[in-house]
Amino acid sequence: MSSIYLVTAKVAAVAFALGLALPATAQDSTHARSLAATCFTCHGTDGHSVNGVPPSLAGQNKDYLLKQLGEFRDGKRPATIMHQHAKGYTNEQLELISGYFASVTPGRATPAPAVR
Amino acid sequence: MTVSRREFMKWASATAGVTAVAGCAAGGGAGSSGRVVVVGGGYGGATAAKFVKMWAPDIDVTLVEPNQYFISCPISNLVLGGNAQMSDITYSYDGLRQRGIRVIRDSAVAVDAAKRQVRLAGGDTLPYDRVIMSPGIEFMVDQIPALKNADAQDRVPHAWKAGAQTMVLRKQLEAMHDGGVYVLQIPMAPYRCPPGPYERVCQIADYFKKAKPKSKIIVLDSNPDITSKKGLFLAAWNGMYKGMIEYRPNSEIADVDVRGMTIKLQFDNVKGDVLNVVPAMRAADIAVRSGLITANNRWCGVDWLTCESTAVKGVHVLGDSTLSASAMPKSGSMANQHAKVCAAAVIALIKGQPVNADPMMMNTCYSFVSGDSAMHVASVHRYDAVHKTIVPVKGSGGVSAAASTAEAAYAWGWARNIWAEALA
Numbered sequence: 178m179s180s181i182y183l184v185t186a187k188v189a190a191v192a193f194a195l196g197l198a199l200p201a202t203a204q205d206s207t208h209a210r211s212l213a214a215t216c217f218t219c220h221g222t223d224g225h226s227v228n229g230v231p232p233s234l235a236g237q238n239k240d241y242l243l244k245q246l247g248e249f250r251d252g253k254r255p256a257t258i259m260h261q262h263a264k265g266y267t268n269e270q271l272e273l274i275s276g277y278f279a280s281v282t283p284g285r286a287t288p289a290p291a292v293r
Numbered sequence: 294m295t296v297s298r299r300e301f302m303k304w305a306s307a308t309a310g311v312t313a314v315a316g317c318a319a320g321g322g323a324g325s326s327g328r329v330v331v332v333g334g335g336y337g338g339a340t341a342a343k344f345v346k347m348w349a350p351d352i353d354v355t356l357v358e359p360n361q362y363f364i365s366c367p368i369s370n371l372v373l374g375g376n377a378q379m380s381d382i383t384y385s386y387d388g389l390r391q392r393g394i395r396v397i398r399d400s401a402v403a404v405d406a407a408k409r410q411v412r413l414a415g416g417d418t419l420p421y422d423r424v425i426m427s428p429g430i431e432f433m434v435d436q437i438p439a440l441k442n443a444d445a446q447d448r449v450p451h452a453w454k455a456g457a458q459t460m461v462l463r464k465q466l467e468a469m470h471d472g473g474v475y476v477l478q479i480p481m482a483p484y485r486c487p488p489g490p491y492e493r494v495c496q497i498a499d500y501f502k503k504a505k506p507k508s509k510i511i512v513l514d515s516n517p518d519i520t521s522k523k524g525l526f527l528a529a530w531n532g533m534y535k536g537m538i539e540y541r542p543n544s545e546i547a548d549v550d551v552r553g554m555t556i557k558l559q560f561d562n563v564k565g566d567v568l569n570v571v572p573a574m575r576a577a578d579i580a581v582r583s584g585l586i587t588a589n590n591r592w593c594g595v596d597w598l599t600c601e602s603t604a605v606k607g608v609h610v611l612g613d614s615t616l617s618a619s620a621m622p623k624s625g626s627m628a629n630q631h632a633k634v635c636a637a638a639v640i641a642l643i644k645g646q647p648v649n650a651d652p653m654m655m656n657t658c659y660s661f662v663s664g665d666s667a668m669h670v671a672s673v674h675r676y677d678a679v680h681k682t683i684v685p686v687k688g689s690g691g692v693s694a695a696a697s698t699a700e701a702a703y704a705w706g707w708a709r710n711i712w713a714e715a716l717a
Contacts, residue, residue, distance in 0.1 A: 204646075207637070207646075207649075210348075211634070211637050211653075214344075214633040214637075215630060215653050215654060215673075216655070217633070217714055218626055218629050218655065218657060218707070218710065218711050219657055219706065220710065221713060221714070222714050226706065226710055227706075227709040227710050228709060230702055230703065230705070231703055231710075257669070257693060257694075258657065258669055258703070261671045261672075261673075261689060261691040262657075262671055262673060262689070264686070264688050264690075265673020265674075265675075265690065266653070266673065270653070286713060287713060287717040288709060288712070288717060289363075289712035289713050289715065289716040289717050290384060290385045290388045290716060290717065291380070291383075291384065292362055292380070292383050292384065293385070
């Protein structure tokens with residue numbers, strides 16, 4: 178009886194976890210978000226760049242971003258640093274990153290608050 | 294992303310257990326799905342606090358930081374060179390407060406992992422479901438006997454934690470006579486910010502060139518060679534600062550004669566007018582007291598999928614205090630990247646969701662060779678599931694072709710954006 182109970186409990190627990198878990202598309206977007214977050218350091222949180230240097234990526238066209246990243250990686254577009262970064266990601270990752278920034282609403286970046 | 298059936302089953306069975314634990318442990322305010330306490334409000338901790346709150350507003354986030362303000366180590370060398378002011382590197386934690394993060398100005402004295410509590414110097418106890426430690430580094434001053442007391446450290450500053458020490462060193466440089474000698478002693482790697490000492494040499498040379506052109510710089514490097522961006526730094530030293538800098542490798546420090554303003558090496562003594570000794574470093578004391586040190590009595594080992602300590606469950610460690618993975622520098626950039634991997638993992642663990650199985654990290658370190666010219670070193674890192682660590686991606690990364698004004702603009706852009714990442 179106890180083993181049946183345990184099995185039932187385990188199945189229920191898994192089902193419970195599945196119920197709570199994000200649907201596959203949301204998981205994909207969390208994965209894309211984590212990949213894009215590696216770019217935030219220089220390009221700003223969610224691609225909203227303070228003062229626009231380096232450029233904001235929030236709300237950029239996905240195909241445009243992907244094309245630029247590909248050209249950086251292949252050395253077709255000259256760069257100081259982006260060719261070295263772009264070479265670190267697979268095509269699939271670059272596509273997820275581009276898709277993430279395209280999905281963000283463009284807007285003004287908030288700078289770190291100065292001391293009053 | 295597609296999840297294979299095997300990965301899915303592994304995740305589903307792991308998730309079941311985690312959900313049950315989280316279900317019991319969660320107990321923040323009404324509607325809260327968990328409590329995260331972050332210890333240390335530097336590049337790692339402040340960023341982690343922000344991203345946990347931003348990505349999971351239903352989680353209660355508390356940040357514990359003893360200092361009133363965030364003062365950035367990156368760009369602090371420019372303050373020494375007179376190319377930036379303290380106000381350029383000093384920021385408030387108000388942006389995090391506005392996000393709904395509780396910011397407590399206090400020091401954590403111990404983490405009780407069994408009770409899941411952080412004890413503060415002020416007497417408070419903070420319960421947590423997950424604690425994120427980003428305590429930074431402590432100097433191993435016991436290796437340099439004369440520098441054990443705080444008074445001596447004000448005479449011979451390290452200026453390797455930005456703030457009061459930055460101002461002490463700047464004032465000494467300002468007070469030095471033209472024709473004086475500035476001596477920088479660099480510890481053996483690994484230390485915080487690999488290119489930092491060599492950038493400092495450039496900044497102080499830039500200042501001397503403008504204000505005290507007869508002055509000289511002696512670099513006593515414990516390492517056998519320049520540890521970062523060697524060619525680019527040498528180009529500056531042999532170019533715009535020709536004749537000003539003497540570089541001595543393999544120059545490990547034995548002690549300092551503070552009164553005699555002399556650095557004692559094993560077989561030599563080096564006298565100077567301004568002495569800047571950067572002692573060797575280890576993870577901060579709270580990491581030691583919390584049992585997080587796993588390597589060489591110095592660093593905290595972590596599981597790079599989650600930044601969870603390999604020694605203590607439920608405790609995550611970020612930034613300079615971690616045992617760095619291969620080719621991973623101790624940098625503000627890297628701490629920022631650790632923070633986001635950790636924030637995503639902590640949220641997933643609390644909510645019983647799968648943890649990202651292939652996190653990526655990217656490093657970008659700019660160095661200013663003068664007030665308006667900078668260069669970089671960059672790298673991209675991926676998780677290696679076989680070796681269970683972070684490794685550099687082959688063929689990625691590199692350094693600048695040459696220092697440039699264009700990269701100085703990007704370096705300032707990096708600074709403004711990484712500060713906003715942590716604090717806005």
